[in-house]
Amino acid sequence: MQKIRNIAIIAHVDHGKTTLVDKILHSCSIFRDNESTGELILDNNDLERERGITIVSKNVSVQYKDVKINIIDTPGHADFGGEVERVLKMADGVLILCDAFEGAMPQTRFVTQKALALGLKPIVVVNKVDKENCRPEEVYEQIFELFFNLEATEDQLDFQVIYGSSKQGWMSTDWKVPTDNIFPLMDAILENIPPAPIQEGTLQMQITSLDYSSFVGRIAVGRVARGTIKENMPVSLVKRDGKIVKSRIKELYTFEGLGKVKVTEVSSGDICAVVGIEGFDIGDTIADFNNPEQLEVIHIDEPTMNMLFTINNSPFFGKEGKFVTSQRLRERLYKEMEKNLALKVVETESPDAYLVYGRGILHLSVLIETMRREGYEMQVGQPQVIVKMIDGVKCEPVETLIVDVPGEVAGKVIELVTQRKGDLLIMEPKGDLQHLEFEIPARGIIGLRNNVLTATAGEAIMAHRFKAYEPWKGPIPGRGNGVLISMDKGMTTAYAIDKLQDRGRFFIDPGVDIYEGQILGEHIRDNDLVINITKGKQLTNMRASGTDDNVRIAPAIKFSLEECMEYIQADEYIEVTPASIRLRKIYLTENERKVNGKKFVNQ
Incomplete structure (x- = not known):
């Protein structure tokens, strides 16, 4: 019998899981000396490489001292927690990776809880000890406390801890004594992770x-x-x-x-x-074949958010995509459900629209982005949290939100979160940053990230995880400003945009085709404004001094797909095609919007 160890690597996003797997693969001589492999070998699809995150868990194996070690690399984002929950069933032990400065973050806690509940043996790796301001001893204490709070067994609490830097390619049992390889970690795996058990009997x-x-x-x-x-x-x-x-x-x-x-x-x-x-x-x-016995079915936590997916019915329908019919959209969503366990698709009264349930905005946006790259064209509505009636009380998902910010802007962050019904639980210094912990309804997190990053000049580090369903917290203010809506179909002109710049900020450049009902920018007031930016300058043979100045236009604001999802309101759609992302009103003409406007008032 071959000696086998099965381990899963779990950690918060960006703590260095995939980099560590790279180093293990290199140190166990998987590649020829002259082979070029690049970095983050396992993040092999385009979306993972562009975003620098792992989305799908992957399996690899290495041989070390005649033992086969199966390694499962898992995603770090809470939105892809469904991936982690199902692959932990394949492991006998886990490497819990922690950043030597940030310590145990929300996602570390979430997956550690799942791993400990399955009885897996942990090894803790305190990574990035080469960083400035790192605090390995404090992080070790923090993880021990976390294990204790998660009701780990005595055996699990007696965990081995390894310090090191995945990026520099070394691991050691003492962080003050660096080595020049990662073999101390490999030896710790052989010593601490139990061999895969051999069970005789039927398959x-x-x-x-x-x-x-x-x-x-x-x-x-x-x-x-x-x-x-x-x-x-x-x-x-x-x-x-x-x-x-x-x-x-x-x-x-x-x-x-x-x-x-x-x-x-x-x-x-x-x-x-x-x-x-x-x-x-x-x-x-x-x-x-003859005496089938079922293993316990994998239980996956419920989705917390849904979005309406529908076919594209804008005036630009079918111009840019290959797959545009509701039949194609339905097939693709159901195919995704087979491998994405945390996703759920429900048919609606309309044959062209489907409600897609997922773990969060990132989870759903990765699905939309993947479909868009495959040639699908569709429209998606505003993300909605899933509300449940528990014992006759209306309840909504509440999340734990952690924000690390420089001390001088902590007040702004607290103000932004409390406006959205967030409660401040903990405020303490962490290195040269202020560490804030809140409880906030999941509705309040939609659209919060952009505001926090703007208020803190991009210095805030945010992370959140689902906590529980709690009674409804009341209305949360949505977007503060109205939008600028196109009155006409045609091509935008620099002249018209220039003349309307004092009305708001534009999302559209000159020389772009637009249609009636498309959202072109953000109004400076809280109401929507219908404008015409397809109008050109009237050309005459008369010249007037001062009127022929060069047009000076502020650059258009470009939203990513997630930012669009956080920006839109209940009466708006995002039109997603392989070539472009546009924002639009559900009802394109002003007349239709006036007739149907009351539908969205209460949402």
């Missing part, structure tokens, strides 16, 4: 993630919990609802380095990829 394997190949279709990935799985073996697929489907395994692969290697059989404890099973979902169990 049991839970599908915890999906892979896809254009040659063989969907591939089931999971860990063999009991028995042995073999090529060409007849099996039973036990669905989440207990239904049993008979099937046969065509091919088996195990993970080696960054790729997969074909094998004939896999024993309990190892992670493998199975080809040939049809119609499976995450959480299903591959079991013995």
Whole structure:
């Protein structure tokens, strides 16, 4: 039997998980000496590289001292918590990574709680000890306290701690004595993480993630919990609802380095990829053909937010996208639901619109951005939090919000958060920053980040996580200003924009095609204003002194997709196409808006 260790790496976003996996891969000689690999090897899709974050968990394996170590790299954003929850089932231990300055952040707490509840053995890695102002001892104390508060067992509280810098490629048991390699961490994994248990008996394997190949279709990935799985073996697929489907395994692969290697059989404890099973979902169990026994179904926390996805019905419909029909939109959303467990799609009364439930704005925006790059064209509405009736009381999701800011602007942040029904719980110094903790309704966080960053000149560090459902906190003020709406269809002119600059700030440059009902900018007052910026200058053969000055236009404000999602109100849509993102009113003509305006007043 091959000696195997299965570990998941969990941490808050930007604490260095993917960088650490890079260094482990390099130090275990996965690559040839002359091979060029670049950085963040595992963040291999375009969106992950552009944003510098991990979105989908990935599996790799390395050999160290004749032991195979399966490593699962997980996302750090709370919005992708569903990814972490399901892959922890494949691990026997976890590396909990912490920044030596920031300490245990909200997402660290969230995934650590899940890992400890599953009984996994932790190793704590205090990373980035080369940073200025770092405080490794304090962070160690903080993590011990966190474990204690999360009701860790005595064995889990007796954790090994390793200090180091993933970026510089060293780890050590003492942060004041740097080494020149990361082998102290690898040795700690072998000593502290229990070997994958060998369980004899009939086959049991839970599908915890999906892979896809254009040659063989969907591939089931999971860990063999009991028995042995073999090529060409007849099996039973036990669905989440207990239904049993008979099937046969065509091919088996195990993970080696960054790729997969074909094998004939896999024993309990190892992670493998199975080809040939049809119609499976995450959480299903591959079991013995004659006596199928189901493993406990993976429980994923509920989504906290929803958005309306609908087909694009603007005047520019079909100009830029390949997939524009409601049938295509429906197929794509349901396909996403198969692998994205924290996502839920519900059909509405309209055949062209779907309510998509997710974990947060980032979770939904990554889905929209991915679809947009695939050639889909659609419109999305304002994100809404999910309200529940609990014991006859209207309740809404409340989040814990943590903000680290320079002391002189802490007052501005507190003011912005309390306006949105946030309560200040903790205020304490943290290095040269002020550490603030709030409880705030999830509704209040939508649109808050931009305001906080503006008020603090971009110096605030914000993080939040779902806490619980609590009674409704009352109305929260929305956007302060109205918008500038186009009166006509045509091309914008510099002359018209220049003449209307004192009315507000524009989102549109000159020389852009626009349509009636499109949102062109933000009004300086709180009401909406209909304007015409397609008007050109009347040309005559008369010249007047002073009127032919050069046009001076302030640069247009460009929103990212998330900023658009936080900006729009209930009576507005974002039109998303592969080439552009536009804001528009749901009702395009002024007459329709007057007739239907009352619908949105109470929202």
